[in-house]
Amino acid sequence: MKAVLVENYDHIDNITIKEVAKPELSAGMVRVRIQAAAIGFVDGLKVQGLYQTKDPLPFTPGSEFAGVVDEAAADVEGFPPGTPVIGMVRNGGLAEYICAAGADLFVAPKGIEPAVGASFFANYLTALYALSARGKLQQGETLLVLGAAGGVGIAAVQVGKLLGARVIAAASTDEKRHFAVKFGADESLDYTREDWRDELKALTNGHGADVIYDPVGGELSLQAFRSIAWNGRHLVIGFASGTIPALRFNLPLLKGGALLGVDLAQIGRREPEVRDRVIAQLFTWLSEKTLVPVVGKVFAFENFHEAFKAMTTRSALGKMVVRIG
Ligand SMILES: NC(=O)c1ccc[n+]([C@@H]2O[C@H](COP(=O)([O-])OP(=O)(O)OC[C@H]3O[C@@H](n4cnc5c(N)ncnc54)[C@H](OP(=O)(O)O)[C@@H]3O)[C@@H](O)[C@H]2O)c1
Known part of the structure; x- marks a missing residue:
């Protein structure tokens, strides 16, 4: 089968698709024929060896995929051949087949396209x-x-609206702000402007933001925390800017605000019931079409480099997807 193979941590242009052995099934595992895989910011860092944890070489990147069950090990129930599934794994998604633990797979709600x-x-x-x-x-x-x-x-823009919030989308370009408004944001602002906090203050009548969702980090996070409402919650999602900010403790005190960490990688282990509840809610929204997830751009398998480049050049709108098979 064909798979993207990272043999050395390298610039994305030097990574290629190789012919490798189809993965063998073992106990507890399900082999899936992959139809689409998604690339996130972290994948872009991982292939270059720049992520906080390193995947042993060689490896196939891609932690999210959708496909159909090819075969399941005898001890795995609920995944007959042909079942459409969605998977979340450590790596291996950019390949024609993957063997994943049954626990990492979810039967896809009816009518969901692989790219979605x-x-x-x-x-x-x-x-x-x-x-x-x-x-x-x-x-x-x-x-x-x-x-x-x-x-x-x-x-977060879409989910925030579904939870009934007023959503203010902050982004660096007109195109990005229009994109966020198109998918439900009530207002948008340009956080590259010096006076963006004044704009936020005006938009909220001086109240500030009750909840701040922050995948960017750096100086921007420190500025944003200064605009938090009393009893506000600042959610630490990630550091796409490349800088981990250091918040002085007097600010939460003065602002009556809280800094809260979010780590998807740990919730299955630490809060399995919460994770299951959240997944059930998402699948309900998906089935009802209350939530129509944003698919950014879809690339052909042989053009997978372009998906990574969009992530590493700050130009991606939504999630980048690679169609396989
Ligand atoms: N905590 C968790 O469980 C969890 C789960 C998923 C992802 N994450 C993290 O969330 C972060 C974002 O992931 P993503 O997949 O949403 O990435 P993404 O699609 O590339 O979005 C990141 C956004 O950050 C902004 N940004 C500001 N400075 C940037 C820079 N120097 N380079 C790139 N982007 C920059 C960009 O918006 P503007 O151009 O508008 O500034 C960009 O749209 C990553 O750090 C990822 O690790 C965390």
Whole structure:
């Protein structure tokens, strides 16, 4: 079968598709024929060896995919051949087949296109877990989404609206701000402007943001925290800017605000019931079509480099997807 193979941590242009052995089935595993895989910001870092944890070489990148069951091991129930599934794994998605643990696979809701299935899981799970379980976002509250046109950002815009918040999308270009408004943001602002906090103040009548969803980090996070409402919650999602900010403790004190961490990688282990509840809610919204996830751009398998480049050049709108097979 064909798979993208990272043999050395390298510039994305030097990574190629190789012919490799089809993965063998073992106990507890399900082999899936992949139809689409999604690329996130972290994947772009991983192939270059720049992520905080390194995958042992060689490896196939891609942690999210959608496809159909090829075969399941005898001890795995619920995945007969042909079942459409969505998977979230450590790596291996950019390949024609993958063997994944049954526990990492979910039967896809009816009628979900592979590109949608592949691009949906991590971003929307992060957004709903962060906004509901961590941020306790309430109807009518104001949600400020930083990096609002990126993968996790646009998911938070949509989920924030579904939870009944007023959503203010912050992004760096007109195109990105229009994108966020198209997918439901009530207002948008340009956070590259010096006076962006004044604009936020005006938009909220001096109240500030009740919840701040922050996948960007850096100086922007420190500025945003200064605009948090009393009893506000600042959700730490990630550091796409490349800089981890250091917040002085007097600010939460003076602002009556809280800084809350969000880590998708740990919720299955630490809060399995919460994770299952969040997934069930997302699947209900998907089946009802209350939530129509944003698929950014879809690339052919042989053009997978372009999907990575969009992530590493700050130009991606939504999630980048690679169609396979
Ligand atoms: N905590 C969790 O469980 C969790 C789950 C998923 C992802 N994440 C993290 O969330 C972050 C964003 O992931 P993503 O997949 O949404 O990425 P993405 O699609 O590339 O979006 C990131 C956004 O950050 C902004 N940004 C600001 N400075 C940037 C820079 N120097 N380079 C790139 N982007 C920059 C960009 O918006 P503007 O151009 O508008 O500024 C961009 O749209 C990553 O750090 C990822 O690791 C965390």
